[in-house]
Amino acid sequence: MAQIFPSWTNKLPIALASGGILVALAVVGFFWYYGSPKYTDVGYRPRQPVPYSHKLHAGDLGLDCRYCHYSVERSASANVPPTSVCMNCHNLILPESEKLLPVRESWASGEPIRWVRIHKIGEYAYFNHSIHVNRGVSCVSCHGNVAEMEVVIQKEPLSMSWCLDCHRNPGPHLRPVEEVANMRWVPPVDQAEYAARIIKEKGIAPPEVCSACHR
Amino acid sequence: MNVSAKELSDSSTQREILVLGNPTFEKITEAVSRIVEGKPTRWWYALFSISVLLTIMLFANLVYLFWEGTGIWGLNNPVGWGWAIVNFVFWVGIGHAGTLISAILFLLRQRWRTSINRFAEAMTIFAVICALLFPAIHVGRVWVLYWVFPLPNQMGMWPNFRSPLLWDTFAVGTYFTCSLLFWYVGLVPDLATLRDRAKARIKKILYGLFALGWRGGNRQWRHYELSYLVLAGVSTPLVLSVHSIVSTDFATSLLPGWHTTIFPPYFVAGAIFSGFAMVMTLSLIARKVFKLEDIITTKTLERMNKIILVTGLMVGYAYSMEFFIAWYSGNDYERFAFINRAFGPYAWAYWIMVSCNVIVPQLFWFKRLRTSIPVMFIASIFVNIGMWFERFVIVVTLSRDYLPSSWDYYSPTIYDIMLLVGSFGLFFTLFLLFLRYLPMVAMSEVKGVLPQADPHYNHGEGG
Numbered sequence: 001m002a003q004i005f006p007s008w009t010n011k012l013p014i015a016l017a018s019g020g021i022l023v024a025l026a027v028v029g030f031f032w033y034y035g036s037p038k039y040t041d042v043g044y045r046p047r048q049p050v051p052y053s054h055k056l057h058a059g060d061l062g063l064d065c066r067y068c069h070y071s072v073e074r075s076a077s078a079n080v081p082p083t084s085v086c087m088n089c090h091n092l093i094l095p096e097s098e099k100l101l102p103v104r105e106s107w108a109s110g111e112p113i114r115w116v117r118i119h120k121i122g123e124y125a126y127f128n129h130s131i132h133v134n135r136g137v138s139c140v141s142c143h144g145n146v147a148e149m150e151v152v153i154q155k156e157p158l159s160m161s162w163c164l165d166c167h168r169n170p171g172p173h174l175r176p177v178e179e180v181a182n183m184r185w186v187p188p189v190d191q192a193e194y195a196a197r198i199i200k201e202k203g204i205a206p207p208e209v210c211s212a213c214h215r
Numbered sequence: 216m217n218v219s220a221k222e223l224s225d226s227s228t229q230r231e232i233l234v235l236g237n238p239t240f241e242k243i244t245e246a247v248s249r250i251v252e253g254k255p256t257r258w259w260y261a262l263f264s265i266s267v268l269l270t271i272m273l274f275a276n277l278v279y280l281f282w283e284g285t286g287i288w289g290l291n292n293p294v295g296w297g298w299a300i301v302n303f304v305f306w307v308g309i310g311h312a313g314t315l316i317s318a319i320l321f322l323l324r325q326r327w328r329t330s331i332n333r334f335a336e337a338m339t340i341f342a343v344i345c346a347l348l349f350p351a352i353h354v355g356r357v358w359v360l361y362w363v364f365p366l367p368n369q370m371g372m373w374p375n376f377r378s379p380l381l382w383d384t385f386a387v388g389t390y391f392t393c394s395l396l397f398w399y400v401g402l403v404p405d406l407a408t409l410r411d412r413a414k415a416r417i418k419k420i421l422y423g424l425f426a427l428g429w430r431g432g433n434r435q436w437r438h439y440e441l442s443y444l445v446l447a448g449v450s451t452p453l454v455l456s457v458h459s460i461v462s463t464d465f466a467t468s469l470l471p472g473w474h475t476t477i478f479p480p481y482f483v484a485g486a487i488f489s490g491f492a493m494v495m496t497l498s499l500i501a502r503k504v505f506k507l508e509d510i511i512t513t514k515t516l517e518r519m520n521k522i523i524l525v526t527g528l529m530v531g532y533a534y535s536m537e538f539f540i541a542w543y544s545g546n547d548y549e550r551f552a553f554i555n556r557a558f559g560p561y562a563w564a565y566w567i568m569v570s571c572n573v574i575v576p577q578l579f580w581f582k583r584l585r586t587s588i589p590v591m592f593i594a595s596i597f598v599n600i601g602m603w604f605e606r607f608v609i610v611v612t613l614s615r616d617y618l619p620s621s622w623d624y625y626s627p628t629i630y631d632i633m634l635l636v637g638s639f640g641l642f643f644t645l646f647l648l649f650l651r652y653l654p655m656v657a658m659s660e661v662k663g664v665l666p667q668a669d670p671h672y673n674h675g676e677g678g
Contacts, residue, residue, distance in 0.1 A: 032367045161371025
């Protein structure tokens with residue numbers, strides 16, 4: 001009987017077996033790296049309707065974050081400021097600036113500016129700004145040093161494991177509540193002791209149960 | 216079929232005659248291979264079309280399920296587990312007979328298994344495929360099904376290793392892998408036979424590909440026998456472990472009627488019981504349609520009926536012991552759960568279960584009945600109905616929980632029913648394809664139990 005298979009097919013089973021393992025590992029590795037929010041979300045910097053510079057306002061001029069995002073200490077969400085907040089200053093400062101045209105238009109028409117949201121978490125996850133801020137978790141911990149950003153960019157992955165990292169070990173992210181919005185704050189040498197004390201004093205026990213966030 | 220005692224044992228070798236008509240090796244090859252090589256019968260086409268239609272219905276149903284969600288099922292509080300888990304346990308249980316026949320009976324040198332082991336193993340694999348379908352679709356969000364595997368992820372989460380539902384993933388996954396390997400290794404020599412007999416080039420290539428270059432040399436047989444033995448050893452604990460773990464889905468919960476230590480052994484006995492019944496149903500049809508009466512003998516069928524009787528008695532013992540313990544425990548909730556089972560709103564299901572699983576197998580005490588083909592065919596179908604109802608009865612225990620205000624009567628929707636019927640369609644589609652394209656009887660093994668295969672054959676002739 002004539003041979004159907006050439007001799008190289010003898011190596012086929014071992015090649016398929018090892019190839020299969022490699023492909024399985026590659027698929028897991030691919031999604032582990034490229035599917036992670038560290039890859040897909042970090043670095044998100046959409047074009048905003050107004051060329052607003054956080055670096056100028058929060059950095060050079062030293063405005064407190066809470067001047068504009070004033071609900072952060074009392075509310076679940078940190079508000080995006082309405083046009084009137086911009087106009088508090090800008091009806092006197094640079095009232096003719098071309099860059100501010102959309103703001104003045106919004107002011108005149110009453111139509112809000114459509115800022116593009118950068119930091120998003122799933123609708124199935126509950127997040128409350130006020131509890132974090134009032135325990136001494138700084139804006140910087142989640143949003144990065146906004147005072148140095150011309151246009152805001154997403155610095156952290158906002159993934160579940162990233163949330164849990166801090167919930168499991170909050171110490172390194174705690175600071176005195178007065179310093180929460182301070183972009184230039186440097187942790188003291190005794191940060192660990194400070195954190196241990198403050199955790200005990202305030203009874204900080206970040207929840208890890210599912211229903212804490214998935215309500 | 217009348218078989219005299221003389222025919223049943225070959226005096227020259229003291230070996231029991233397992234294949235009737237004293238065939239030559241060639242006749243065995245011919246009898247099995249012609250099923251695959253010839254044109255399928257009209258019966259095959261008729262059954263196959265029905266099965267494929269049911270499978271299409273199954274997949275259409277799945278699309279609708281994924282679109283709408285599990286709300287299309289009859290699930291609600293307090294019965295949060297419905298037919299999905301009933302069907303899952305039912306199908307996994309069916310699979311167990313295949314492994315028992317192929318692994319445990321092999322290790323125990325029960326040579327009569329050779330005529331039925333191949334399609335019992337095939338049945339196992341197809342039943343486990345049907346079983347795996349239900350836990351996969353019951354999660355509602357099928358696209359995150361990969362969460363059941365411990366993969367690296369951005370959630371910083373592992374599956375809950377303390378949950379029996381995760382143990383199921385591993386138990387059934389291992390079971391499927393081992394069964395598939397076992398089945399395939401056993402198939403290799405027979406695939407080589409088909410390859411050598413094939414006329415068409417495409418068949419030569421396909422059978423040749425899966426025959427892995429088998430030539431039937433001495434060394435190859437030695438490796439084959441050894442790997443078969445090792446796989447039998449690996450599969451043997453699985454017969455006991457898989458359904459034990461499935462039973463912990465119920466037993467580790469704190470529900471009266473579920474939280475019992477008898478569950479693992481009782482589930483294993485029930486699984487073997489239902490599996491043998493399914494092998495019986497299938498082999499009776501197959502031997503009739505493909506005229507394999509000489510290979511799958513009445514004697515073999517009788518032995519299977521004895522196993523059905525034994526495991527049926529174990530299941531009956533478990534039913535009565537559950538009642539005894541409920542009374543003996545002195546726990547009001549436990550007592551209520553069982554009285555409610557037998558006399559509550561689902562009493563009809565309970566008594567179907569008892570009649571099919573405990574009363575019907577008692578027929579097999581009588582030799583005349585356990586060797587009668589019509590009786591065993593009908594009994595095997597009743598056993599399968601009864602075993603499906605056993606799981607149903609266990610699950611609807613939920614309908615009356617601790618809080619009478621939440622009591623409800625669970626009934627399935629049309630989609631529940633279509634999924635169950637569709638899973639039978641999938642099972643029979645796969646099984647009919649198997650009958651059509653693969654040797655349904657292990658030719659090489661059957662030849663091994665012929666008297667001619669005995670090295671001492673004919674030596675005792677003169678003495």
